[in-house]
Amino acid sequence: MKYVIIGSGVAGMAAVEAIRSVDGAGEVVMVSEDPHGYYSRPGLAYYLTGELLDKALYLRTREDAKKMKLTFLNARVTRILRTEHALELDGKSRLAYDKLLIAVGSRAVRLEVPGAKLEGVVKLDHMNDAKNILKLAKRGRTAVVVGGGITALELTEGLLARGMKVHYLLRGDRYWSNVLDPRESQIVEKRLKEEGVTLHHHAELVGILEKNGKVGGIRLEDGHTLPCDLVAYAIGIQPCLDLVKDTGLALDRGVLVDERLQTNDPDIYAAGDVAQAFDPLSGRSVLDSLWNPAREQGHTAGLNMAGRRTAYLKSAPFNVTRLAGLTTTIIGAVGHGKDEDVLGIARGDSETWRDLPDAIVAQSGFDVNHMRLLIGEKTLIGAVVMGDQTLSWPLQKMVAGGADISPIREKLMLPDAPIADLIADFWLGWRKQVAL
Amino acid sequence: MSFINVFKSDAKRHTSLASGQVVPDPTRCVQCGICSYNCPIGIDVRAHAWRNEPVKHSECLTCGECVARCPRGVLRFVQTDLFKRRPA
Ligand code: SF4
Ligand code: SF4
Numbered sequence: 001m002k003y004v005i006i007g008s009g010v011a012g013m014a015a016v017e018a019i020r021s022v023d024g025a026g027e028v029v030m031v032s033e034d035p036h037g038y039y040s041r042p043g044l045a046y047y048l049t050g051e052l053l054d055k056a057l058y059l060r061t062r063e064d065a066k067k068m069k070l071t072f073l074n075a076r077v078t079r080i081l082r083t084e085h086a087l088e089l090d091g092k093s094r095l096a097y098d099k100l101l102i103a104v105g106s107r108a109v110r111l112e113v114p115g116a117k118l119e120g121v122v123k124l125d126h127m128n129d130a131k132n133i134l135k136l137a138k139r140g141r142t143a144v145v146v147g148g149g150i151t152a153l154e155l156t157e158g159l160l161a162r163g164m165k166v167h168y169l170l171r172g173d174r175y176w177s178n179v180l181d182p183r184e185s186q187i188v189e190k191r192l193k194e195e196g197v198t199l200h201h202h203a204e205l206v207g208i209l210e211k212n213g214k215v216g217g218i219r220l221e222d223g224h225t226l227p228c229d230l231v232a233y234a235i236g237i238q239p240c241l242d243l244v245k246d247t248g249l250a251l252d253r254g255v256l257v258d259e260r261l262q263t264n265d266p267d268i269y270a271a272g273d274v275a276q277a278f279d280p281l282s283g284r285s286v287l288d289s290l291w292n293p294a295r296e297q298g299h300t301a302g303l304n305m306a307g308r309r310t311a312y313l314k315s316a317p318f319n320v321t322r323l324a325g326l327t328t329t330i331i332g333a334v335g336h337g338k339d340e341d342v343l344g345i346a347r348g349d350s351e352t353w354r355d356l357p358d359a360i361v362a363q364s365g366f367d368v369n370h371m372r373l374l375i376g377e378k379t380l381i382g383a384v385v386m387g388d389q390t391l392s393w394p395l396q397k398m399v400a401g402g403a404d405i406s407p408i409r410e411k412l413m414l415p416d417a418p419i420a421d422l423i424a425d426f427w428l429g430w431r432k433q434v435a436l
Numbered sequence: 437m438s439f440i441n442v443f444k445s446d447a448k449r450h451t452s453l454a455s456g457q458v459v460p461d462p463t464r465c466v467q468c469g470i471c472s473y474n475c476p477i478g479i480d481v482r483a484h485a486w487r488n489e490p491v492k493h494s495e496c497l498t499c500g501e502c503v504a505r506c507p508r509g510v511l512r513f514v515q516t517d518l519f520k521r522r523p524a
Contacts, residue, residue, distance in 0.1 A: 010467070043468030046507065056469040291466045320464050320508040327509060389509045393461065 001026035003305055004087065004095060006077050006243070007103035008032035009041060010291055011272030011298030013060070015101050016070055018302025026306070028069060031087065031095065033076040036127040042291055044130045045322075048158025054127070080247050082265060099267055099305040102244060102255060103298060106237040106273035106289060106347070111146070115208030120215030121231045124151055136230055139163030143230040144218050146205050148176055148341025150321050151234035153188070156197055157324070159232065167226060168192065169203040169218075172340040179335040184384060187370060191324035237289055237347050239274040252276050254287050259311040261301035269305055271297035279314045289347050290319055316382075316400040320392070326368065329392035332382035332399040334374055373419060375412060378404050391420060394427040403430050456498045456513040460485035465510040471502035485510055 003019050005012045008030055016028055039057040046052045065072060073095070079088040080100070087095045108123040110116070122133050133155075137143070143164045145156045152168070159166050174185035189199055204221035208231055211217070217227040239254040250256040250264045254276030261269045261277065271277075272294035276285045288294070293314065300312040318331040371391065374382035379402050385392040398405070405412070408422045462485050471481035479493050481502045491502075503511040 040467040040469060042466035043470075046468055046470055052468065052470060052473055056473045059467055059469075292463045315463075318464075320510075322507050327507070329509065392509060393512075 001306075002096060002098045003028045003101070004097035004099075005030045005101045005103060006032070006087070007101075007105055007272070007274075008034055008038045008072070009103060009105050009272055009294065010038075011103040011105075011275075011294040011301070012101065013038050014295045014298030015103065015269075015271060015302035015305070016068060018299045019306045020068055022303060022306035022308050024069075027071070029071045029073060029095065029097075031073045031075055031077055031089065033074070034126055034128075035074050037072060037074075039127060041126075044124060044127065045154035045158065047130055048124075048133060048154065049161040054131070057127070077243055080243060080249075080268075082247060082268070085267065097267075100269065101298075101301050101305060102263075102268065102270040102274060103272045103294075103301075104240045104243065104274050106239045108151075108234065109236040109238050111205075111231075111233045111235060113205055113207050115210060115215070118208055118210055118215050119213065120229060121208060121233070123233055124155055133158065133230075133232065134162070137162040137164055138229065141165070141229040142167070142227065143232060144169060144205075144226065144228045145232045145234075146341075147234035147236070149179075149234060149236075149347060150319075150323070151347045152341070153192075153323055155232040155234060156192065157322075159230070160195060160197065164230070165196070165198075167198045167200060167228065169200045169205055169220075170341055171202065171204055173201050175341075177340070179330060180384070181335075181372060184370065184372070184386060187326070187368075187386060188323045191326060195324065234347070235341065237273070239276075239287065241274070252285065256285055259313075260304045260309065261297055261312055262304060269301040271301040277312060277314070280311070281314065286314075288314075288317060290317060293317065316396075318396050318399075320389075323386070326386050327389055329383070329385045329389060329396070331384075331392070331396050332374065332380070334372070334382040334384050371420060373412065373423075375405070375409060378406055378409070380405055391423055391427075394423065394431070398423075398427065398430065401434060403434075456515055458484075458491040458496065458498070458502060459512050459514045460488065460490070460510050461512070462486065462488045462510070464508045466508060468507070470505050470507060471511065474501045474505050476501060481511070490514070 003026055005015055012030055019028055038059050043057045047054055075089040077087050077089060078091045085097055089095055107125050120136060123129055137159055141164055143159045143166050145152055145166060145168045156166050156168055174182060175188050205218055206221050207219040208215055209217040215231055217225050219225045244255055255263060255270035255274055257263055257270050257275050258278050259280050261271050263270055273289050275297060276287050278285045297312055300310050303310045316332040320329045369387035372384040373380055380399050383395040408426050411417055411422055412419055465485040467482055469482050475481055477495050479496060481491060484491050503513060
């Protein structure tokens with residue numbers, strides 16, 4: 001059996017490990033155009049801030065690959081030739097497969113304004129992007145960040161840590177409006193301001209100005225201009241579909257797969273950001289851009305490719321991230337609607353966060369320790385925890401486990417209810433019942 | 437930057453926990469490596485988080501560096517001598 005995996009992210013690596021757990025003999029080949037292979041994509045944020053060196057992000061050595069009997073090819077897949085069961089590499093050579101996994105991920109939606117191709121306009125998809133940013137980020141110079149979600153803040157924090165003056169442009173009136181509530185956006189914005197970031201609301205970028213062949217400034221819709229040396233954007237991501245477009249594989253916004261991660265071709269699977277996976281619980285196919293679902297999908301795809309039938313069951317999505325230095329956990333359904341700063345989905349985002357059945361909101365805390373609960377009829381359906389994370393782990397388990405909160409539901413909804421205490425007490429009893 | 441200092445000062449809050457063990461929640465981990473990078477004796481905490489294994493390393497100082505610095509709240513100290521205290 002010959003397994004080929006396109007893409008070297010976490011979905012691909014999880015698939016390799018799963019295949020090897022079942023089939024020690026088959027040939028396993030990973031093809032990726034990223035010369036850096038498998039590294040922690042979320043870790044790039046901490047490389048930008050200087051908390052890590054680049055070499056700390058690489059996750060497998062040559063020795064590890066040898067042990068797994070994994071062949072890594074640094075090449076671009078130019079076509080999938082389904083009838084031949086082969087890939088075309090770099091427009092010339094062929095690589096045959098028996099089972100194929102498409103795990104090519106997603107990439108930043110390109111900025112489409114005049115001047116967007118100038119040197120000094122940057123994004124954060126890959127290791128090479130991070131290296132490019134560090135090369136261009138000069139102490140004392142000015143940067144403009146455009147976009148929303150987690151990546152826009154990672155760029156802001158990274159550029160700030162490198163000593164740049166940062167202007168952050170928001171199209172609407174607040175940060176990450178489809179996931180955070182107004183208060184949470186305000187907490188983040190206040191902290192950004194305290195760090196010296198200049199925020200511009202209702203600011204629509206319409207052009208990037210040139211100076212000596214490079215970025216020299218930006219122009220806003222209202223006619224204002226702002227001189228700057230760097231423009232960093234994160235206006236959303238999109239699954240990389242170029243390769244699959246004309247293959248006859250079923251597509252929607254991503255590659256459509258069933259709960260076994262199989263496409264409409266029984267020998268081709270897809271996992272990670274590129275996959276739009278069917279969720280048997282909700283009956284819908286959704287996009288996620290989160291590390292752990294990508295890992296779980298890759299793992300499930302790998303098992304199925306190696307002949308072990310397994311279903312991927314999407315658990316309540318959650319993400320822990322740092323927003324303006326504040327640890328923030330987002331669990332289950334918490335937001336709604338659209339975000340003007342992001343087209344479609346952002347990195348570190350899950351569409352499920354905006355699937356909000358009727359819910360009642362209870363809030364607690366003040367600026368730096370903040371908690372918001374989304375309360376359904378009997379269960380918690382989502383939570384946002386900013387600052388102190390003591391309760392984020394219990395909340396994650398309670399949302400995922402569908403804990404019946406009837407005994408404390410009324411109390412949670414009283415004005416000024418001590419929701420942290422109520423949750424903590426309830427958790428102690430509940431965890432005993434479910435033996436966590 | 438002060439963003440990062442927030443975490444440096446955090447590290448000091450965790451004093452040694454003699455009978456504790458570092459336990460990961462792998463579903464939160466993004467394999468960034470900040471834990472391994474900051475472990476004073478070079479334990480590969482990240483690899484433990486990937487494999488969902490507690491850090492049983494005999495040389496672990498239980499200094500808490502990894503727990504405090506992880507940006508995703510993956511790592512917790514769990515007391516290991518709980519059972520000993522219970523009557524048989
Ligand atoms: S620091 Fe946290 S998120 Fe990063 S590798 Fe270690 S355990 Fe995982
Ligand atoms: S507690 Fe200290 S010694 Fe132990 S693994 Fe963490 S950083 Fe290393």
